[in-house]
Amino acid sequence: MAxxxxxxxxxIAATFxxxxxxxxxxxxxxxxxxxxxxxxxxxxxxxVNGTTGEGISLTVEERKLVAEEWIKxxxxxxxxxxxxxxxxxxxxxxxxxxxxxxxxxxGIAVISPSFIKPKNIDALVKFLQEVASAAPNLPLYYYHIxxxxxxxxxxxxxxxxxxxxxxxxxxxxxxxxxxxxFGQCVYKYKDKFALLYGKDEQLxxxxxxxxxxxxxxxxxxxxxxxxxxxxxxxxxxxxxxxQHQFKVQDFIRYLYKLEAGGSEN
Numbered sequence: 001m002a003x004x005x006x007x008x009x010x011x012i013a014a015t016f017x018x019x020x021x022x023x024x025x026x027x028x029x030x031x032x033x034x035x036x037x038x039x040x041x042x043x044x045x046x047x048v049n050g051t052t053g054e055g056i057s058l059t060v061e062e063r064k065l066v067a068e069e070w071i072k073x074x075x076x077x078x079x080x081x082x083x084x085x086x087x088x089x090x091x092x093x094x095x096x097x098x099x100x101x102x103x104x105x106x107g108i109a110v111i112s113p114s115f116i117k118p119k120n121i122d123a124l125v126k127f128l129q130e131v132a133s134a135a136p137n138l139p140l141y142y143y144h145i146x147x148x149x150x151x152x153x154x155x156x157x158x159x160x161x162x163x164x165x166x167x168x169x170x171x172x173x174x175x176x177x178x179x180x181x182f183g184q185c186v187y188k189y190k191d192k193f194a195l196l197y198g199k200d201e202q203l204x205x206x207x208x209x210x211x212x213x214x215x216x217x218x219x220x221x222x223x224x225x226x227x228x229x230x231x232x233x234x235x236x237x238x239x240x241x242x243q244h245q246f247k248v249q250d251f252i253r254y255l256y257k258l259e260a261g262g263s264e265n
Contacts (some may be wrong), residue, residue: 041223086111
């Protein structure tokens with residue numbers, strides 16, 4: 001039986017995992033972090049243990065602790081807490097799915113296996129069915145990030161008929177620059193699934209296409225600016241919306257330069 005649609009939209013911050021100087025999870029930081037997102041950035045939805053949160057680099061127990069604390073601290077403050085549960089082990093992924101449901105996460109997201117990869121869409125769907133079976137009452141999102149997983153399937157094809165195979169399937173986190181594929185997903189399935197775009201530097205064109213919202217790291221500290229961009233777009237002030245997006249692109253280009261070992265000047 002299908003579950004009610006999880007009507008998530010707008011900005012979803014992909015949260016960082018706070019660590020101590022001794023490489024331990026810094027749980028006490030999460031409470032103030034929630035307040036900062038809500039009160040300063042105007043962001044009330046989060047995506048935990050994803051790429052930004054380095055979930056794949058954490059142990060299963062660390063991931064559980066982080067998820068529990070975000071859910072606990074976000075109670076009555078955050079609208080939705082989506083927990084990423086993907087790993088190289090299906091067994092661990094299902095354990096994390098069960099844990100997320102037990103602790104009342106708003107939903108779960110999962111990447112494709114990335115070492116021994118699914119050979120085709122059918123194999124990926126079977127994997128998602130296995131994951132969904134571990135949390136039969138939680139919305140499930142597929143986290144499409146082909147540049148990191150090496151799984152480059154067409155997402156339009158994944159969505160075709162998937163609700164009949166996975167009743168809890170609710171949508172995508174689409175982290176790819178392929179706006180042709182994303183646009184076709186929106187064209188065919190905007191009214192059926194949440195289609196959340198994952199490239200912050202291209203959120204505006206994705207929203208123009210009809211994205212439900214965006215999941216990204218820069219919403220942690222540029223949430224206010226992105227909310228202004230979305231507000232301008234809603235009002236039809238495309239020039240102002242573009243100006244906000246360009247500011248973000250300048251900053252992200254600067255981050256890429258630093259990541260590549262360039263000068264800070």
